[in-house]
Amino acid sequence: MSESGSEALARFSINQMTVKQLSLPELTSECVKLGIPGVGLWREPVQSYGLERTAKLMRDAGLTVTTLCRGGFLTAIDPHARVRAIDDNKAAIDEAAALGTDTLVLVSGGLPPGSKDLQGARSRIAEALAELAPYAASRGIRLAIEPLHPMFASDRCVVSTLAQALDLAERFPSSEVGVCVDTYHVWWDDQAPAQIARAGRGGRLHAFQLADWITPLPEGVLNGRGQLGEGSIDLRSWRALVEEAGYGGPIEVELFNEALWSGDGRELLSATAQNYVRHA
Template sequence: MSDASSDVLVETAVDVPSGLPARIPTPQPGDPRLARLSLNQRTTANWSLREAIDGTVAAGLGSIGLWREPVAEVGLATAVEWVRASGVRVSSLCRGGFFTAADPTARRAAHDDNVRAIEEAAALGARTLVLVPGGLPEGSKDLAGARARAAEAIAALAPVAKRHGVVLGIEPMNPIFAADRGVVSTLGQALDIAEQFPADEVGVVVDTFHLWWEPAVEEQIMRASDRIVSYQVCDWITPLPADTLLSRGMMGDGHIDFPGFTSAVTAAGYTGDVEVEIFNADVWAAPGAAVLATLARRYLELVEPWLGAAGLDTVRPRA
């Protein structure tokens, strides 16, 4: 692309959801800088699985992060067929977890569902199953007990995951979600659990939205080292919406230092895919192709230059 055509592209392209002019040109499919960029399905929640796969291919992204619900809608066999035919990697499958019920029957049901999730991840060629630990049972204030039950549940699943070639990725969540969905709030807490198991069985998910606030997070990222199984990026925007689950923003629209955070993840040795995962009503309302164009531009501007050269030839192939 000539400099002149690039200038036109910058002037005419518009970022979503801000509506502001794009700051850099939109990368074209085949741009090697997109090799590690992954679309997490929730970023384009208005797209079906078929549309998400096709959009990922059209934008030239290297991989996609899938969610179990859209996979179930079309059936696992069909989803596997579509993924294989597309040639894209599945960077992760979301989600397993929700381990913290007080009732033993409910915990057994959660275990069985997580076994199915591991099997689905293996079939799709996803090396990582993302685990959301779960919140406090109704009426409970026993945070430590809920966290202990999550660790026990992971211990029961680890050998199952190993047999299927899947690594369990514990996702620590911002403390605002501790009561209802994530009793593991810091990377340090996630590592305290993960380090009880071999690194090829249990790792951690590093998500900028959840961890940007954590004191000494750089030191915890270095501690994570070979246990980082997924790096997810999006921004923290203010004011927070009424539904805080939808408070994730496009990179560059909020408060997170992506160059600094990405440099720490790179220094820890992470060479895998980088998923953009955004829960945001305005992003979801925008055309999917415009969302992908914006996230690709922001990724090249704020994330990719700090990934370093390592990883481009070691990104895991699809099984």
């Protein structure tokens, strides 16, 4: 990529899930080759490769780990399940610290089996955060609550809007709990711009992710995120919103898409970097 292209990638981060067909060494090598400075990692492939090996791989390549995905799933009612969730999130916090990132993204969790109590689920998230936030702070990690599109409220995330995420986050110091703004999940919400400004005033914009919205959604809907510039979202306007609110951190592209995963990962990484420059 040209020098001007490299400069345009100065804040770009590739979320590992976007190119999950690449191994960690392959991803690292390609990022260095393309001048991509940051990577958002996922716990499962990191654990498979080895936590310390991954941390060394990133350090040796000069890559910044922008986020770790994911913690959360904090809505269980059963006491034993709640203890397991807290323990797993503390482990995720420890992993984030070992990898050198300062941000753990939280997907809060859906409704427990048999429950229809959204408010109860959200209250249990707050209870869990009361235990996790101080632990995260002691390890130098910020928790970033990511609201997910309402279509995921039943099974993945009862936090559907930035307003709901901030209502939870603002119970704690901004250095401990903030939000992750993902265009795929919030672009539809006419209140989101005001909530981004609210998050900025409070110092709670901890992560920013890009993906486009394309239709029709695939069966199961989870893996329907579009390549940048191919869908309905005005990505530049969302970048402007977070920057006007004071965000100057990494801009992470996170795509879940079976068609993209079926192709060559190196070509996908290069195309994603080019589309970031062109559309974001």
